[in-house]
Amino acid sequence: MDTAAVEVVDLVKRYGTTTAVSGLTFSARRGAVTALLGPNGAGKTSTIEICEGFRRADGGRVRVLGLDPVADAGALKPRVGVMPQSGGVPTGARAGEWLRLMASFHARPVDPGLLLERLGLTSAARTPFRRLSGGQQQRLSLACAVVGRPELVFLDEPTAGLDPQARMATWDLVSALRAAGVAVILTTHHMEEAERLSDHVVIIDRGAVVAEGTPAELTGSRREVCFSTAAPVDADALLSTLPPGSRVGSARAAGDRHEYVIGTEDPEQLGPEFLATVTAWCASTGVLAEDLRVRRRTLEDVFLELTGRELRES
């Protein structure tokens, strides 16, 4: 039981001349939630479908529960739950009967009725799949992935297109799986989702891992001072009053407002005195800094920094 839930080493996947995954390496622990985070087209789905045994790798090594996803598919299928990005259910099948069918493929399934209730689908149990809303289809697909009491589940964008209530229900379910000792691998491009749910985040861009760690490790102790103004301020003048290594980013926001983000090279520097320096400069130049706050860095900030699509520096 000390093998990883999923171990991917130097994975390569090409479609014709396009390389979707280029030398991707990560591992996912058992009983933990691992998020593959990245923009659309980063290679998340290709990676997950190779782990599920749907696609063959062009290079590298993949082990799922210590086994080969293609050669040992027969042994893995009862142990692994899968939620595809969309579809997977005949349009004429009713939600309840399809979940019961999936349950009947397993030796000791979760009671389908309980699962429907847990995901708010009881009233839709007799509705054909094509008449379910997008969110209901997603939740049914999630239910199908977990009904067989698997050791490991792959959830490909489980909350894409969900309303806030449905997203909360999905998050609750993922947390319950984790509490029960199920390993969860999910893909998402929602930073908040990754930050909130995962024990381990793997940030993927252009088919390779750009960073990984716990959400806390990735966001570190970095903070920023943010404020917005109605009229532009002299960012260079502000910068000249701050300690060396500081930077001031500016951007135009909605309603013709100007937003400023001030950070430091050394996280220790951004303390109470730093904040006082900023507000003192504002006071001396007659700038009213609205929405002023000290913000902890989010995964989104980390992601934008890593992939080079950050706010324009001034």
Next chain:
Amino acid sequence: MTEHTSSTTAAAVRPEPGDAALFTPAPGAAPMWRMVAAQAGMELRVMLRNGEQFLLTMVIPVLLLVGFSLTSVLDVGTEGARVDALTPGVLALAIMSTSFTGLAIGTGFERRYGVLKRLGATPLSRFGLLAAKTLAVLCVQAVQLVLLCAVALALGWSPQATPAGVLAAVALVLLATAAFSSLGLLMAGTLRAEATLAGANLVYVLMLGLGGVLFPVSAFPGPMEQAVSVLPVTALGSGLRSVLAEGSLPGLGAFAVLAAWTLVCGLLAARLFRWE
């Protein structure tokens, strides 16, 4: 809203009590027979619930049988009761509508909507899925045969069958089901769903017109008769006609034609079928 947004981890989202027990891993596949029975039941329900398929498999054969038995707009090529001449061909058409047209269209769209791929991730094996589809097709065909025979008998049908003939007819129907299913799965597994839909309906109409369903192919000129006699529906129809209208055994030719279709399409489907 929580006050510790960026430090909130999974542990902070409290699961409902009892959930841990609910989802505690206990993996395992169900016995094969249970998986196949459950899947066959699902296939059957989806098939019978689909309006267009019901029209194709039940309504059209019954209408053809009733319509052409009671009117004389069509020359069915016999001096005897019209229903006696029509029934074997209509039975053949009904078999084809389920094991070829219905199966091809249904499977084509399952492939398109990722159902086959999704089932591929469950403990149900491909063999199990094929067995389930076969069971469902045979069940629908049994319902069709009972319904059509009842309608034909009500119209005054007097079949000539001998016990040996009936056994031969059942064997012929099973072989034809294999031939039609192989052809249907070959189309469903290689063409786009829309192309399968159009193609399967076109083949249905062509076989209805050319395959000796409503009148014996002997009504065609010589070369044409030769050409259509290798169609699976013609082989099935003429075989059933030998048994039910003439009281004899079906010719070996009918078995040979159906076996050849099964072999060729089955091998091609096994090689070329794409699951997504």
